[in-house]
Amino acid sequence: MKALTLQALILRLHTFWTNYGCAMGNSYDIETGAGTMNPLTFFGSLGEKPAAWAYVEPSRRPKDGRYGDNPNRLYQHHQFQVIVKPSPDDIVDVYIKSLEYIGFKKSEHDIRLIEDNWESPTLGAFGRGWEVWLDGMEISQYTFFQQMGSFECRPVTVEMTYGLERIAMYLQNVEDVYDLDWNERVKYREVFHAAEYQQSKYSFEAADNALLFRHFADYEAEALRLLSLGLRVPAYDYVLKCSHTFNVLDAKGAISVTERAVYIARIRNLSKRAAELYLKETGQLTERA
Amino acid sequence: MKQQAFVFEIGAEEIPAQYIGRMAESLQEQAEKLLAENRIGFSGLRVLYTPRRLALVADALDERQADLTEEIKGPAKSGAFTDDGQPSRALSGFLTGKGKTLADVYYKTVGAAAYVYVKHHVKGGDTADILTRKLEGLVKAVYVPNTMRWGGYAMGFIRPIRWFMAMFGKRALTFATPYAKCGAYTRGHRTLADKRLRLTDAGGYETLLKEQGFVIADPAVRREMIVSAIRAYERETGVTVKAEAGLVDEIVSIVEYPALGEGRFPSEYLAMPDPVIITPMETQQRYFPVYRDGKLTDTFLFFRNGGFDRMAEVAHGNERVLNARLRDGKFFYEDDKKTTLRQKAEKLASVVFQEKLGTLREKSERVKTAALAAAPLMGYADTEKIAEAAALLKADLVSAVVKEFDEVQGVMGGIYAREEGYPADIADAIAEQYLPGASGGRLPATPLGALMAVADKLDSVLGLIAAGFVPTGSQDPYALRRQVLGILAIQQGFSYDFSLTELVRSLTEPYRSFYQKSGLDTERFVKTVQAFVDQRLKGILEEKYPYELLSRTAVSEGNIVDSVHKLEAVKKLWEAPWFHDEYLQVHLRMKKLVKDRPAAEAFDPALFDCEDERRMYAAFSTAAKEAAGSIGSRRYACAIEQLSRTAPAVNAFFDNNLVLCENERIRLNRIRAIRDMLTLFDSLTNAVV
Known part of the structure; x- marks a missing residue:
């Protein structure tokens, strides 16, 4: 079989998981650091209502920017995100089947699940799970959410995140992410190299700290105002904006270690209130003293 | 009583390597308890495990409960x-x-x-029936260090449970829980035999898994497979493989069927210092570095979870990953070389060591003070070297390599120091400052290294205790216990014969503002540190010496070397009848007499009023003079022997006279004389009243 292009890989994952029963979602249109932050997952993993989604999430990590020089690290990589709630008993087996579906015959590779307990302090979330190793390479994060938005997850949502660039690099046997075939004609370099350079330049050098601090304060105030109006959806958009603004400031080195914890706590407070509103709205929050 | 073999398997998704051993121990304990409580006799009970299963296996269980x-x-x-x-x-x-x-x-x-x-x-019930009812309870009784939930179930475990299998002789024990069923079926290896396997006889468990499941259930067998594969590789290729026991253990716990693979990386990376290469290999990728004639080679070994099919492809995948990591390492290393250690050290002023204790620059200053105070006690005289080592000690903490791999802190600093042409003792001291890394770990090899290692740990202990972080129970976020144990290990290793607690007393100044903020005065601060140090010291001694011996020896406060000298002396004399019958006996007699009778003033030999008393004093004067010499040169067994020679004279005086006589002046004088003898005895042994 000819190696999958990046877009063919995405298509196959979509085919596999929609056949499994997931709804096909879309990337969110506000900057996120991971597929988990997409409202489909954040709100979807709260409460009892079953959920099953699959979507690609461009994930911005300003600190990981390398000016397009590093063959492995990116300002923005792409995750293929799958969530299923409640987590099915055989979900690990299903995941392994998905690897076969994209071209990794399981008997020909070394597949291992290595302990990795995930947490997101800004989302007030943590889970237990693994890194999935394929021939020594981490290709996925696998997490059973125990808490989201500071609320306990009952039932538990399972999240599977495929690192698309890494998997494609392995399938296509290329050593440099920019050499990936996007499709038969377009290379990854053409699509993203300039963006990687410029976003790195922005995050590490050009970002206007004063403006960003101002924005952070405004976004936070707006989130709080919207929360007080009971509008958790737009409020959560502002939580995401706070989070990304914080990430840029952090990459720029504008936030000291002690301040860092304070900013994280401020964002966590917002996500908790958005989660609380969602649970109330759907009648799933029993008032507790 | 008729008996049958038994096996109970808990099948789970991959159980974290760091916990599975402890969980296996807990399952063993709980199973023993369950069987004992239910009066079911057993033999050959053990727990086998792989990442996907914990299996309780018994060679034989009674078929029926005892009446x-x-x-x-x-x-x-x-x-x-x-x-x-x-x-x-x-x-x-x-x-x-x-x-x-x-x-x-x-x-x-x-x-x-x-x-x-x-x-x-x-009447005793049927074992099979009882176990069928109790096995789920056994699962719930297993200690789970870090529990999680899955699906919509109330159950918590280390990772989701997928199946149970229980077989008593040829009979399957069946029960169901909301999250998993129990019966005759186990499962094979996730990728090599991903199917249900039916067990027909409990005794055939390991064989079934091995022959049809690609699973080696016994961790000891997997370990043996790993070790012998490495040894065979060494024999065939004439190399040496660095196989740390901890890494072997981890691999035992992350594979069900170990299969050795070999990979290579571009030899250009060999130009980098070894730690930059082997740290990502070992800690991130779980690979084994390969040496030829003592030099690192471009080959590494890895263990795949089963199967030799397409090994070249698997090896290629692993090579790609290592390659990427080494490329990163090279980038970090070259970045580090753009600045000198001294320039890096300047940045320490803006790196926080601990919020309450200031920056790393401030820590380095305190370490220097501590090192200067400890230097005379450790026989080190070159204060300029101390200052230089202290100034550079923490510089590598701002290096890119250490930021990426924190386990090479110190080691990289030593390498950079050597590359920049610093004297070898400075480079070694930087490299050795964190030793010993673990209990029983390697000690610093050089005097300056030992000094800086002691000073750095001492500063952390004093600073963090002053800031209020006294470890309690399982709470020891800064591993202060390990730091004190490290200091004591260095003292022992180098025979540094000084009291750590006295050193602490002389070193309070740099910590005053911290402990005052925590509401402690100097006395309470010193007491807290002393108690903390003494507990560790006691712990070490208790591991090595039986209680009886320890309770009879006058352990020297805060001084492990001197304490060990005394303990060894007592140990040596322990079997000698005279040590108990004469020496300790006399010690006890004097102790009982002087006990609770304070008598501060000196005694007056002129007041001795009987021959026995004068003889006793004469014997004591001779013995004391000799013993003082022996004590001065730490020959404690000798000192005890010399003091024991006073026994006949002391006993004669005590036997033939009313020691505590009516006449108060004479009585007090006698107590004072005996008190002075007792002080010497007390410095060596404890008279247990």
Whole structure:
């Protein structure tokens, strides 16, 4: 079989998981650091209502920017995100089947699940799970959410995140992410190299700290105002904006270690209130003293 | 009693390597408890495990529970019958309740009163039935260090449980829980034999898994496979493989079927210092570095989870990953070389060591102070070297390599120092500052390294205790216990004969503002540190010496080297009859006499009023002079022997005279004289009153 292009890989994952029963979602249109932050997952993993989604999430990590020089690290990589709630008993087996579906015959590779307990302090979330190793390479994060938005997850949502660039690099046997075939004609370099350079330049050098601090304060105030109006959806958009603004400031080195914890706590407070509103709205929050 | 083999398997998704050993121990303990409580005899009980299963295996379990005869206590005999001799309401109620008749009754006296008793005989149940009912409870009783939930189930475990399998002889034990069923089926290896496997006989468990499941259930066997594969590779290729026991253990716990693979990386990376290469190999990728003639080669070994199919492809995948990591490492290393250690050290002023204790620059200053204070005690004289080592000690903490791999802190600093042409002792001291890394770990090899290692740990202990982080129970976020143990290990290793607690007392100044903020005065601060140090010291000694010996030895406060000297002396003399019958005996006699009788002033030999007393004093004067010499040169066994020679004279005086006589002046004088002897005895041994 000819190696999958990046877009063919995405298509196959979509085919596999929609056949499994997931709804096909879309990337969110506000900057996120991971597929988990997409409202489909954040709100979807709260409460009892079953959920099953699959979507690609461009994930911005300003600190990981390398000016397009590093063959492995990116300002923005792409995750293929799958969530299923409640987590099915055989979900690990299903995941392994998905690897076969994209071209990794399981008997020909070394597949291992290595302990990795995930947490997101800004989302007030943590889970237990693994890194999935394929021939020594981490290709996925696998997490059973125990808490989201500071609320306990009952039932538990399972999240599977495929690192698309890494998997494609392995399938296509290329050593440099920019050499990936996007499709038969377009290379990854053409699509993203300039963006990687410029976003790195922005995050590490050009970002206007004063403006960003101002924005952070405004976004936070707006989130709080919207929360007080009971509008958790737009409020959560502002939580995401706070989070990304914080990430840029952090990459720029504008936030000291002690301040860092304070900013994280401020964002966590917002996500908790958005989660609380969602649970109330759907009648799933029993008032507790 | 007829017996059958037994196996109970908990099948789970991949259990984290760091916990599985502890969980296996807990399952063993809980199973022993369960069987004992249920009166089921067993032999050859053990727990096997792989990342996907914990299996309780017994060579033999009794087929039936042992019968039980219980005595059941009823009402008091006095209230058991009415005046006309009929059973009282209390007695008949008791008998009805227990299904017994008057003929079953007998009496036993408990305390002052006699009570009605009946015997109840319970026939032992069927082991298979009992286990079927109790096995889920056993699973829940297993200690889970870090529990999680999955699906919509209330159950918590280390990772989701997928199946249970239980077999007693040839009989499957079946039960169901909301999250998993139990029966005759286990499962094979996730990728090589991903199917249900039916077990027909409990004794065939390991064989079934091995032959049809690609699973080696016994961790000891997997370990042996790993070690012998490495040894065979060494023999065939003439290389040496660095196989740290911890890494081997981890691999044992992350594979069900170990298969050795070999990979290579571009040899250009060999130009980098070894730690930059082998750290990502070992800690991130779980690979084994390969050496030829003592030099690192471009080859590494890895263990795949089963199967040799397409090994070249698997090896290629692993090579790609390592390659990427080494490329990163090279980038970090080259970045580090753009600045000198001294330039890096300047940045320490803006790196926080601990919020309350300031920056790393400030820590380095305190470490220098501590090192200067400890230097005379450790026989080190070159204060300029101390200052230089202290200034550069923490510089590598701002290097890119250490930021990426924190486990090479110190080591990289040493390498950079050497590359920049610093003297070898400075480079070694930087490299050795964190030693010993673990209990029983390698010690610093150089005097300056030992000094800086002690000073750095001492500063952390003093600073963090001053800031209020006294470890309690399992709470020891800064690993202060390990730091103190490290200092004591260095003292022992180098025979640095000084009291750590006295050193602490002389070193309070740099920590005053911290402990005052925590609401401690100097005395309380020193006391807290001393108690903390003494507990560790006691712990070490308790591991090495039996309680009886320890309780009889006068351990030197805060000084492990001197304490060990004394303990060794007592140990050596322990079997000698005179040590107990004469020496300790006399020590105890004097102690009893002087006990609680303070007598501060000096005694006056002129007041000795009998020959026995004068003789005793003469014997003591001679012995004391000799013993002082022996004590000065730490020959404690000798000192004890010399003091024991006073025994006949002391005993004669005590036996033939009323020591605590009527005349107060003479009495007090005697106490004072004996007190002075006692002080010497007390410095060597404890008289247990």
